[in-house]
Amino acid sequence: MSFEMLLSNAAALVVVVPLLGGAIAMLLGSSRLAWSWSLICALVTFSLALVLLAGVLGGQNISYEMGAWVSPLGILFEIDALNVLLITLVSAMGLLALLYGLPTIDQEVDRHQHAMFFGTFLICVAGLIGVSITGDAFNVFVFLEVSSISTYVLVAMGSKQNRQALTASFNYLILGTIGATFFVIGVGLLYMATGTLNMADISRVLAETGSDRVVRAAFAFIVIGLGLKTAMFPLHTWLPNAYAFSPSMIGVFLASTATKVALYMLIRFLYSVFSAGQSFETAMFDYVLAPMAVTAMIVCSVQASFQSDVRRLLAYSSVAQIGYMLLGLSMGTVAGLAAALIHLFNHALMKGALFMAVGIAGLGLGVVRISEMRGLGKTMPLTAAGLSIAGLSLMGVPLTAGFISKYYLVIAALERGWWWAVVAIVVSSVLAIFYVGRMIEVMYLQEPPKTTDDAAVTVRSPILPLIALYVLVIANVWFFFDPSLPMGLANTAANELIGGGGS
Amino acid sequence: MDFFVGHFNYWVIITLMMTGLYVVISTGNLVKKLVGIGLFQTSVFQLYISLSKVRGAQPPILEKLPKYGSAEKTSQTVTELTATIPQVTALDPASVYDPLMGVVYSNPLPHVLILTAIVVGVATLAVGLALVVRIREAYGTIEEDAIDEAEYKIEVNAS
Amino acid sequence: MEMSFPIDIFVIIDLILISMLLVVGIAIVRLNNLFVIVMLYGVYSLLAATWFVSLDAVDVAFTEAAVGAGISTVLMLGAMLLTSRESKPTTPIRRWTSLLIVLVTGIALIYATFDMPAFGDPNSPANSYVGLMYLKATITDISVPNVVTAILASYRGFDTFGEVVVVLTAGLGVMLILGIDSRRSRSGEVENKDAIAKEANTKNKPEKINALNHHIVLQVVAKMLIPIIILYALYVHFHGDYGPGGGFQAGVIFASAIILYSLIFGMDQTRRAIPPKLVQFGSALGVLIYGGTGIITILMGGKFLDYNMLDQNDTIHAQHMGILMIEVGVLVTVASVMLSIYYGFAGRYRQLKDQNW
Missing domain, CATH: 1.20.120.1200 (NADH-ubiquinone/plastoquinone oxidoreductase chain 6, subunit NuoJ)
Incomplete structure (x- = not known):
């Protein structure tokens, strides 16, 4: 197999490698073997994603015909500025989550289940990459379900720690399936109106024929279906428990990728398939999406402030942060969409780091509640520092990536004349200062609980999780000083989608 | 009246879909919820399949297929196929060469999609039922409100 | 009217x-x-x-x-x-x-x-665009009578690959959530024994599922039926190109033959005949066969699942070969996963009965 052959098929292999890798991983008897194998697969996947990233940064979009069948007969993979960053993000987070996960999984999942667990995890990674990469509306559904069903299973694996993982997983399953079914109804209606499933082709036909009632209904069903998967404000009820009770490695991975992929799909449909600027779409943006986004930003931040369980706090904050992204995309402007995309990327970095830090604290000291984080700055200084930096990024403090995305979001809102959105961003940020500040206060200003030998002992953290954590923490700072990668891609994507390149 | 006859099936299917959705969201029983999901999905399948039906057509299993090897291939390779397909179908519906030889078939594409969807549906169901079994073992009930009550009690005791 | x-x-x-x-x-x-x-x-x-x-x-x-x-x-x-x-x-x-x-x-x-569009309208966008293209293109590209199989296995073969992975995931899910090997899951946790025991006393107790091995008639009939069912599964599998059927349906039928065996001769004997490890292996094997076919076509210089590469002199033959290979993958995974799901639920049943009923 020549190297060139590998590169020219990178688009397919970036999905196929983790899929087949997962099927092999489940058969490996030993836990360590399965983990190492999964790590290798994730590394290969990440490298393939980098190949795609390099290709797109080189200025050319990649399309790949599955089975060499021409579109619209076959399924087409399309990689452009919009999804290449997401593909890289998902594969990178898959790799980091695995790197992070070994000690936590040892504690949280029975050892004889490890091989199957890692296999399912790889399949989940592949499913999310598949959703991001495909250009076929029905193929989106298939890979959405690959990722969702594996996610339900992975969340349920938290049941050894807490039985609530089971109900969390079940609720997620019910709402996720309703969402997927709504999405299928929407795709079916689109197919009814256009006769094709390729998203570019649907968009072409729609531009020719215009929209009728069927298209409008399709639009509504797809938005609700993907909205459920994105945890769009009133449809977010499945999220907090699913993130809080899953094994911590899964919490890390889901919080940084799952909703992002669904959100990406929403952007793809809103801006690329249904060409933006149609009157019903603008009305939906102004009167439904934007108000819901603002409500989420405030209400869920308040809810986050009242949580005593750290991971539930972070999960509610996630719903609020999704509100920021929805706000950006509902502006319908290049600046707004670009800000949403940048925040999508940055939020993955900060939430991944936060969930990792909390997981490490849980590993060392069994921390579940905020009150149990007392004196973490002394007992686990590295973890506490990482948690604080990521927390500052979540607040949007300068010198962190979080500042960049909030800055651009505010600029975009002012440009659009949405002063109320600016107010909402400020209010939500103040609330973030409150709930993150509470964690920092408990960690640094309170004394650690008295141990038996009457001294605050420094708890040694396992090295691999710390490495993974610090990769993300450094990324959080790095992308403040050099945000050119996400910004360049986000601007290109937003221009392609809105500036006439869309249809 | 023609409109009624031509769209009656959609209305019934929509009613069925909504019946399924109603079962999912109204019941607190976890098994019945999954039954509702099944109803909802099966009705969506009916929507797809009923839009694939062509009046007077037969199932998409080709009746007259040139014997293997003797077929006059319009395309040997995929690149040629690109060139020929639009000519045969999209551009000129009444093309001189009709590969289907006058037989009308129903649309096969929705069938394929629904085959996939059925399988995805049963996969979800299997995972869902497995969860229900474990929930029952953990809580002793499969009613949502009873589960919430049990968790609420623990929450109150903890704080 | x-x-x-x-x-x-x-x-x-x-x-x-x-x-x-x-x-x-x-x-x-x-x-x-x-x-x-x-x-x-x-x-x-x-x-x-x-x-x-x-x-x-x-x-x-x-x-x-x-x-x-x-x-x-x-x-x-x-x-x-x-x-x-x-x-x-x-x-x-x-x-x-x-x-x-x-x-x-x-x-x-x-x-x-x-x-x-009205019901049955031949000129609706759905029925006149890509759907019609498939009907016509199948004749020249793939040349199998069942157009559904042609689309499923070749044109949209990647969808079907995803579908097989979904099936595998469901199998993995049931194995992880319920356990497939009763010896292992029995040592596993039953979190709330009291509650179950209490409810079990108030509700009607389900009948014991025993092996029906004292029913000689059932045994003889089953022994005769099972080979026929498996034969029928193979027929459905290989006839998928010509009529309704294919790997998926065949897999389900195949699994049902084994389940029938288990109902008559008992779980233990079934586990001896088809050990859980084998079922687990089969679930993954099918996906590997399917994906492996794609990898082979890449190695032969084509794209993923580009069957034409399998025999460049005769692409129709190549398509038939490709379809056959991936259908075997579908059959293996589906049959194995259906069995693993059955093992998962049936294993639970006995576990509950022993400890709580």
């Missing part, structure tokens, strides 16, 4: 089926006995399958009958036996809010129907 519309026998059949579907659907809403609900769900699936035949979707009908009325109903029955037989009635508030949500959704769909 107006005279201009031809009322043929199919319209009448359709109307009868549709009204039966409605009746069953509403009955499910109103009832609380889970056993009846699950059985009605089976009836609903079977009616839907019948309607699919009338709508020319023979492959779908076959699968719906095997999966919806078969596997799904059996799974639901199994889960119901392990849990409870009654569902509590819904509270009025919840009933009305649900009704509101459903009405809004339904109205949105009804609104859309006013621009929908």
Whole structure:
């Protein structure tokens, strides 16, 4: 197999490698073997994603015909500025989550289940990459379900720690399936109106024929279906428990990728398939999406402030942060969409780091509640520092990536004349200062609980999780000083989608 | 009246879909919820399949297929196929060469999609039922409100 | 009805089926006995399958009958036996809010129907664009009579690959959540023994599922039936190119033969014949065969699942080969996963019986 052959098929292999890798991983008897194998697969996947990233940064979009069948007969993979960053993000987070996960999984999942667990995890990674990469509306559904069903299973694996993982997983399953079914109804209606499933082709036909009632209904069903998967404000009820009770490695991975992929799909449909600027779409943006986004930003931040369980706090904050992204995309402007995309990327970095830090604290000291984080700055200084930096990024403090995305979001809102959105961003940020500040206060200003030998002992953290954590923490700072990668891609994507390149 | 006859099936299917959705969201029983999901999905399948039906057509299993090897291939390779397909179908519906030889078939594409969807549906169901079994073992009930009550009690005791 | 519309026998059949579907659907809403609900769900699936035949979707009908009325109903029955037989009635508030949500959704769909093409319209976008292309292209590209198989296995082969992975994931899910090997899951945790024991005393106890090995007639009949069922599965598998059928349906039928064996001769003997490890291996193997086919075509210089590469002199032969290979993958994974799911639920059953009933 020549190297060139590998590169020219990178688009397919970036999905196929983790899929087949997962099927092999489940058969490996030993836990360590399965983990190492999964790590290798994730590394290969990440490298393939980098190949795609390099290709797109080189200025050319990649399309790949599955089975060499021409579109619209076959399924087409399309990689452009919009999804290449997401593909890289998902594969990178898959790799980091695995790197992070070994000690936590040892504690949280029975050892004889490890091989199957890692296999399912790889399949989940592949499913999310598949959703991001495909250009076929029905193929989106298939890979959405690959990722969702594996996610339900992975969340349920938290049941050894807490039985609530089971109900969390079940609720997620019910709402996720309703969402997927709504999405299928929407795709079916689109197919009814256009006769094709390729998203570019649907968009072409729609531009020719215009929209009728069927298209409008399709639009509504797809938005609700993907909205459920994105945890769009009133449809977010499945999220907090699913993130809080899953094994911590899964919490890390889901919080940084799952909703992002669904959100990406929403952007793809809103801006690329249904060409933006149609009157019903603008009305939906102004009167439904934007108000819901603002409500989420405030209400869920308040809810986050009242949580005593750290991971539930972070999960509610996630719903609020999704509100920021929805706000950006509902502006319908290049600046707004670009800000949403940048925040999508940055939020993955900060939430991944936060969930990792909390997981490490849980590993060392069994921390579940905020009150149990007392004196973490002394007992686990590295973890506490990482948690604080990521927390500052979540607040949007300068010198962190979080500042960049909030800055651009505010600029975009002012440009659009949405002063109320600016107010909402400020209010939500103040609330973030409150709930993150509470964690920092408990960690640094309170004394650690008295141990038996009457001294605050420094708890040694396992090295691999710390490495993974610090990769993300450094990324959080790095992308403040050099945000050119996400910004360049986000601007290109937003221009392609809105500036006439869309249809 | 023609409109009624031509769209009656959609209305019934929509009613069925909504019946399924109603079962999912109204019941607190976890098994019945999954039954509702099944109803909802099966009705969506009916929507797809009923839009694939062509009046007077037969199932998409080709009746007259040139014997293997003797077929006059319009395309040997995929690149040629690109060139020929639009000519045969999209551009000129009444093309001189009709590969289907006058037989009308129903649309096969929705069938394929629904085959996939059925399988995805049963996969979800299997995972869902497995969860229900474990929930029952953990809580002793499969009613949502009873589960919430049990968790609420623990929450109150903890704080 | 107006005279201009031809009322043929199919319209009448359709109307009868549709009204039966409605009746069953509403009955499910109103009832609380889970056993009846699950059985009605089976009836609903079977009616839907019948309607699919009338709508020319023979492959779908076959699968719906095997999966919806078969596997799904059996799974639901199994889960119901392990849990409870009654569902509590819904509270009025919840009933009305649900009704509101459903009405809004339904109205949105009804609104859309006013621009929908009429039923059976050959010139609708759906029936005249890509769908028609497939019918015509299949003749020259793939040359199998069953166009559904051609699309499923070749044109949209990647969808089907995803579908097989979904099946594998479900298998993994059941194995992880319930455990596949009863010796292992038995040592596993039953978190709330008291509650189960309490409820078990108040509810009707399910019958013990024993091996029916004292029924000599059943044993002999089963021994004769099982090879025939497996033979039929193989027929369905290899005939998929020509008529309705294919790897998926064959896999389900194959698994049902083994399940029949297990019902008659007992779980232990089945586990000896087909050990859980083998089932686990098979689940992954099918996916590997499917994906491996794609990797082979890449190695031969083509794209993923580009079957034409398998025999460049005769692409039709190559397509047939490719379809055959991936269908074997589908068969292996589906049969194995169906068995693993069965093992998962059946293993639980005995575990509960030993400890709690």
